[in-house]
Amino acid sequence: MHTVLRDKFGFTSFQGRQEEAIGAALAGRDTFVLMPTGGGKSLCYCLPALVKKGVVVVISPLIALMENQVENLRKKDICCDFLSSTRSAEDRRAILDNIQSQSPQMRLLYATPELLTTDGFMLVLKNMYKRGNLTLFAVDESHCISSWGHDFRPAYRKLSVVRRELPQVPIMALTATAAEKVQDDIVKQLRLRNPALLVSSFNRPNIHYCVHYLFEAGALDPLPHVVALLKEGRSQDAASRWPCAVIYTLKRETAGEVAFSLSAKGIPAAAYHAGLKTAERTCVLSDWASGKTPVVAATVAFGMGIDKADVRLVVHYNLPKTIEGFYQESGRAGRDGRPAKSVLFYSRDDRDRMDFILGKPKKGKRKRKQPKSQQGNGELQAFGQLVGYCTARCCRRAILLRHFGEVLPAGTCTGCDYCEDPHGVAEQLERLESEVVIGAARRGGRRRSFGKADLPAYAGGADLASSAEDGKDSSDAASGEDEDDSEEAQAAKQALKRARTGDASDEAVLSVMAAAERRYANTSQQTGCTSNSLLNKLRLPNTK
């Protein structure tokens, strides 16, 4: 293993828990690899391919991702390829012939989940299996299997076929997603048998975390602040270059507007979202990768497979939907290990809109649609946690890590706005709370309500809203279809839980977060109702 690591990959030592993951896979054991983005997950399945005879099959959700990996491995003279609907029939045939032969030259084969479930491919895999030529089955970005996750792909659901059809091939599930439900789902859906759990720390010490509060009294527009951040980045660069930055927005239009406004100010910026033509997207990506356009304003479409080491700044222009998503996106900063920044803009307005989109049930006579589905509730809960990140009076890093089941020892934060100025943050939060109440009073005690007319404006959220509305719920249906509560599955779940909880001594963080979430629930309700008592208490005129 060490020889291959050094000679083929050029690394002197294993990182995190790579060595154990590889060891377990080579011993034929199922593995669950939970490492942050940039933690070196791919080595965990690439190295076994070079140590053992046979082929490692890797399921990957994106063609671009597969192409990129294949290209990198080929530079190291590793024989590998990928199968997808984009390949010609001829190419496919050649690939399948190669892996089916008595002693295949191919070391790794990447494939989309859709392809896996086609009869032809399964037959080929079975042939390889019979010959003992299937070393390992790796499922990259395995959280795509769960509808609780932020990247659900229905086709991933069908991967349970692997265990059924190829029962003795070890499976390696890899993800950077920490949500317990998602992890449980992965173990269950892939039918992992007592998997070795390999969890690396999620701490990203070189990222500085900051929540920037926007007040109604001030300007609610984050743009001037973003410009200031970019200018600051430039002033810190020896060659006076603009910093490489990603600005995440909720809507496609906002991404476009931000890119336009920045360009107008002489900052080289482009927009990236799913509404662009493929060619345009490719162009934006390559200009960004080359440093020609260092700033990209993007929706979450700018995600998986983005691997640029020198991102200095990740901005969340609007509130993300989950801590998971936020962690993934902010985690694109500073992969080179040098100082980087995550700045999240928090305005009440944004949060209220998000609540609406997610179909938060409200008290009162105006019967709001309720999230009928589990998924709707899950989304709301996840969003509550994100709000907790923004409003808890404690270290941001501790909150993030707590979410991943890790404890950050007190006093060891390597940079966040709260640790630098706890009183300042607390003061701002109080100001924010009072603005909400005063605002509610001015509006006659009623929270500004959002109508359906507001919805199209939130392109990204519209789907969510409609799925919450009609109770369309893939998770319910799927769990009914694939219920596997065998002892094995239960034991795996239990083991996973133990590995995750580790130490519960960070009660302080927990209670602060719980309080923040409670406060969040309370103020939402207070401002949502026409509570005269609240107004009386504040001695503000009811203008209604």
Ligand code: ADP
């Ligand atoms: P992930 O898939 O977890 O996001 P990657 O597999 O893409 O991470 O690896 C991230 C980076 O870390 C890559 O540039 C890779 O070359 C590097 N890397 C992986 N393993 C090691 C190691 N043992 N030593 C040094 N660098 C490593």
Ligand code: ZN
């Ligand atoms: Zn901190």
